[in-house]
Amino acid sequence: EVQLVESGGGLVQPGRSLRLSCAASGFTFDDYAMYWVRQPPGKGLEWVSGINWKSGKMVYADSVKGRFTISRDNAKKSLYLEMNSLRPEDTGLYYCARDAIAGRPVYFYYMDVWGKGTSVTVSS
Amino acid sequence: EIVMTQSPATLSVSPGERATLSCRASQSVSSNLAWYQHKPGQAPRLLIYGASTRATGVAARFTGSGSGTEFTLTITSLQSEDFAVYYCQQYDNWPPLTFGGGTKVDIK
Numbered sequence: 001e002v003q004l005v006e007s008g009g010g011l012v013q014p015g016r017s018l019r020l021s022c023a024a025s026g027f028t029f030d031d032y033a034m035y036w037v038r039q040p041p042g043k044g045l046e047w048v049s050g051i052n053w054k055s056g057k058m059v060y061a062d063s064v065k066g067r068f069t070i071s072r073d074n075a076k077k078s079l080y081l082e083m084n085s086l087r088p089e090d091t092g093l094y095y096c097a098r099d100a101i102a103g104r105p106v107y108f109y110y111m112d113v114w115g116k117g118t119s120v121t122v123s124s
Numbered sequence: 125e126i127v128m129t130q131s132p133a134t135l136s137v138s139p140g141e142r143a144t145l146s147c148r149a150s151q152s153v154s155s156n157l158a159w160y161q162h163k164p165g166q167a168p169r170l171l172i173y174g175a176s177t178r179a180t181g182v183a184a185r186f187t188g189s190g191s192g193t194e195f196t197l198t199i200t201s202l203q204s205e206d207f208a209v210y211y212c213q214q215y216d217n218w219p220p221l222t223f224g225g226g227t228k229v230d231i232k
Contacts, residue, residue: 035221037168044226045160045168045211050219059219062125100173109215110158112179114167 002026002113004096009118012086020118022079022096030054030074033099033108036081039117040092048094049081053104064090086122093117126150126214130224136232137202145227147195147212156216159188159197162226163208171210172197199229207231 008020020036036048049060049070058070069082079096099105100112127150137143147157159172170179172188175195185206187198199206212224 037223044209045162045213045223047213047221047223050221061220095167097168100170107215108218108221109156110170110173110213110221111160111168112170114169116165116167 002098004098004113004115006094006096006115006118009094009120011121011123013124014087014122016086017082017084018086018120020081020083020094020096020120022115024077024079024096024098027098027113028102029072029077031102031104033101033105034070034072034079035097035099035108035111036070036079037095037097037111037114038090038092038120039095040089043092045095046092050099050108051079052106052108059108083120086120088122091120091122093119125220126153126217126222128212128214128222128224130210130212130227132227133225134228134230136230138232139204140201141232143199143202143206143229145197145199145210145229147190147197147224149193149195149214151217152192153214153216155191156214157188157190157195158213158215159186160211160213161206161208162211168211202229 096115097111098113155175160168162168176188
């Protein structure tokens with residue numbers, strides 16, 4: 001079964017750091033680009049970051065650029081999001097998602113597999 | 125950045141009726157548009173990609189149409205399991221990949 005399971009969320013004070021992880025199973029992880037997408041409480045989906053299959057290209061939303069770092073370990077079939085200088089507006093449910101296009105594409109597309117999310121709360 | 129605008133924000137529909145959801149892009153995204161269904165407590169689900177191609181396992185009552193800047197998701201004969209929030213997402217020009225604000229389809 002194709003599956004993504006996020007972990008690492010929690011309550012953190014403003015200005016502190018947190019590292020999210022996403023464990024993939026059931027598919028050839030290094031064939032796909034991967035993403036983080038978040039949902040603030042009561043709001044819609046917001047794309048956060050994406051990384052291509054070999055970590056050669058990482059892209060970020062302006063709201064997190066310079067504070068968040070996406071990475072992956074293909075040997076461990078894992079995706080990560082290092083979040084620094086956290087702000088209250090970073091609060092939300094963070095989803096890990098797989099790009100729908102297999103075969104190590106150059107570009108980013110849309111998401112066909114999603115995890116159930118891990119919750120991040122930034123508050124003093 | 126391409127801004128995606130969905131309307132209406134909420135759509136109240138009776139079971140068995142038709143729902144028509146709109147998504148507008150601030151500039152042309154060609155046919156590089158996807159639709160997702162999202163229910164509370166669940167992972168979002170891909171419904172449509174390429175503006176009109178149904179994803180694997182998606183019921184035929186879901187139809188996507190449009191190109192350029194105007195897109196529509198039509199759900200014919202709404203079933204109880206279709207009441208959810210629906211999002212469009214463009215992947216023509218990035219970063220960023222952008223989602224619309226969502227349309228909540230609820231029971232009338």
